Amino acid sequence: MITIVKIEQLEELSTLKKEYIKQATAPLDGMWLCGFVPMADHFGFYKNEELIGFCCINSDGYLLQFYVNQPNHALADDIFTSIINKENGVIGDVTGAFSSTAETHYLSLCLDHAAKTQVNTLMYQQIEKSVKQKTDLPMAAARVEQLAEFVEFAKTNIGAPEEWVTGYYANLISRKELFGYWKDHKLLAAGECRLFNEHQTDHADLGMVVAESERGQGIATQVLTYLIALANGKGLTAMCSTEKTNIASQKAITRAGLTSSHRIVQFDF
Template identity: 55%
Template sequence: MKHFQKTDSIELLKKLKKQYVEQATAPLDGMWLDGFAAMASHYGIYEDEMLIGYFCVNEEGYLLQFYLTPGNKAKSSEIFTALISQDKTPEIKLNGAFVSTAEQEYLSLCLDSFSRFEVNTLMYQLEDPEKRSPVQLSTLPMTAANPAQLTECIGFAVDAIGAPEQWLTGYYGNLIKRQELFGYWVEGRLIATGECRLFDDHQTDYADLGMIVARDARGKGLATRILATLIALTQEKGRLPILSTEKGNIGAQKAITRAGFISSNRIIKFTT
């Protein structure tokens, strides 16, 4: 008999999550993989007492990952249908799913099961990994932020993009501890931040980039130069850079494209 069981131990699912990442056709977005999915509720999929897969659901009721082990994939449609059927799983309230086009099996199940969807995020990789940038741009003198600068970096991000302060405290604190948050200061003022997040367990050939530019410094080509700086830093670490941005962020998309990135994959939002 198949059933779902919630677990608070990600360690229990570690092997399955590794298999899940390895089956992707392109690197998965770091924020979704190590951020959003890590904070979601995880459930084991069991047949009798044997663990045959898992899925995770965020607090808004959206599936973020779904996986069955080799030898059990023929049961995917049956199990996925049972999962999203509210009368069969009343304790799991689902409003839809997020899935990237690099997660083909999960994506196919979502296409079969949900009637409405839209592009949420564009995922990028360098068109030519051997190049630092297709344009001749000088890098910027960005330096790793230190613990004493945490409050300044948090205030900057709150003003620049409206990110929640409480979340930023933990997120930026961790990045600073790992020396993965960089700042660009002009005359003592923080103008931009850049992130170069390294993967520890999966996708260890890649680094996930991010950037924020002050509102009054946008539209001057600064974002592209920041990306050129981060690309150089990533390649010095022996990694390949990836990044993403929301579909509606046209300014960021232009800067990312100018820095030599292309977007072949998307994160899709499905709704019931």
């Protein structure tokens, strides 16, 4: 019999998380892996008091990860079905899921039960290890005293929630992973070169925002080119992602030399 229990300390899942990430056929998106997933509720699957798997579900009732270890792989479909059929009172309603195409077994289970699917995000990775392009864009690392400026920039240009982006940018600044491009003392672009602490440590996850007034001038491509070179200088392979609807961002990423081979797919059950 399988028992499902809410996990309060994510450290309990460390071994299973490593197995889960190792089985992926490509690096998992950094924002989902390190941003959205840790904020979700996690549940452990126990067989005779042994932890054999887990899932995590966000506040909207969407699965973000699902895994059953190899010795108990045959139980995965039954556990997954019981979750989406609301047969477990601990978890509650599950309305859908997000899975990348690099998470093949989880993706297959989602496909088996989906009533509706749509691509949410395009995932990009660097294939050529060396950057052929160069940029003269004068980027500089963000300083602690510039946090409020970056927060206001993100609020104005992408509508980021102030409380969340304040903590997010403060962390990036402390890790020296946030960069800016200023002109006439005005912040016009922000770039992120995020390093992984535990998993996927041979990759750097990139992000960028360009002021609305400056878009369409090639600045996004220059920012990404700078960040790719920065990552490569640390011996890391660059990766990033963008929403399917963000055509301008997709063009900039492609021009910077990254290739999209995987997607994050939204499923509704």
